Amino acid sequence: MTGPVELVKELDKSSEGGRQLAGTSSRPPKYQEIGTTLMEAILSGDYPPGSYLPSESALMKRFGVSRVTIRLALNVLRDASLIVGHQGKGYFVCTLQAVQDLGRLQGFGELMAPLGVETRSEVLSGEVVPAPAAAAAALNLKRGVDLVKIRRVRIAAGEAMSIDVSYFPLSIGRKLLDMDLAHADIFTLIETRIGIEIGFADITMTVVPADADVGRLLNVKAGDGVIRTERLTHDASGQPIDYEYLFVRPDCHQFKIRVPRW
Numbered sequence: 001m002t003g004p005v006e007l008v009k010e011l012d013k014s015s016e017g018g019r020q021l022a023g024t025s026s027r028p029p030k031y032q033e034i035g036t037t038l039m040e041a042i043l044s045g046d047y048p049p050g051s052y053l054p055s056e057s058a059l060m061k062r063f064g065v066s067r068v069t070i071r072l073a074l075n076v077l078r079d080a081s082l083i084v085g086h087q088g089k090g091y092f093v094c095t096l097q098a099v100q101d102l103g104r105l106q107g108f109g110e111l112m113a114p115l116g117v118e119t120r121s122e123v124l125s126g127e128v129v130p131a132p133a134a135a136a137a138a139l140n141l142k143r144g145v146d147l148v149k150i151r152r153v154r155i156a157a158g159e160a161m162s163i164d165v166s167y168f169p170l171s172i173g174r175k176l177l178d179m180d181l182a183h184a185d186i187f188t189l190i191e192t193r194i195g196i197e198i199g200f201a202d203i204t205m206t207v208v209p210a211d212a213d214v215g216r217l218l219n220v221k222a223g224d225g226v227i228r229t230e231r232l233t234h235d236a237s238g239q240p241i242d243y244e245y246l247f248v249r250p251d252c253h254q255f256k257i258r259v260p261r262w
Helices: 004-014 030-043 056-063 067-079 108-115 133-138 170-177 186-194 212-218
Strands: 083-086 090-093 098-101 119-130 146-156 159-168 198-209 225-235 240-248 253-256
Touching (some): 030 067, 108 119, 108 159, 133 240, 186 198
């Protein structure tokens, strides 16, 4: 007679790829492992945008699994908007995109987290400067008063996705300059390290021609259209704390919002 322990062993053996019952192993299902492997290959350039993945049959042979497992793995890539299935042709590799819900206020790392993509920032500069007119007006400061300006390139899977030019009052900005701006979202640092609760942001988006500096950093031609987002973030009490311009490549970002009928 088969006991409970023997039954668990038999079920473990029968599950493809050595997958175990929930709670008996921390190892992810086989299809997730394959999906992660293929995602890393796409993001590292082994399968560049515009190319096709190997066929389902070729992937079955490579990983030694069934067609069902391969299709589940491909669904992982489809959900991350990294591939599109073309009838009779296979799976087309897309450009990596950050999908931003305009109904939520999120940092870059939070946008990319659902894709399982490693993100970081290259800090171009962090300095105390006289407030430009637009920043002073947005932050309710006198024009020319000192504030902190931080410039960063936001990078995902080795690709430059956006340029952030941010202005902060000295009380916040000086603290940020001493923190790890390369590996953490500024929103996260403001909330967890400085202790300020973020409330909301006012956002305006415009398509503008890339200047030479933006074009060089985002790997686009000067004069090509990029999306410029002007964002003024407030704390929970309504006090403005962060004024910034975000320049993003249109092919790397997708925007969505739910709009009510009335």
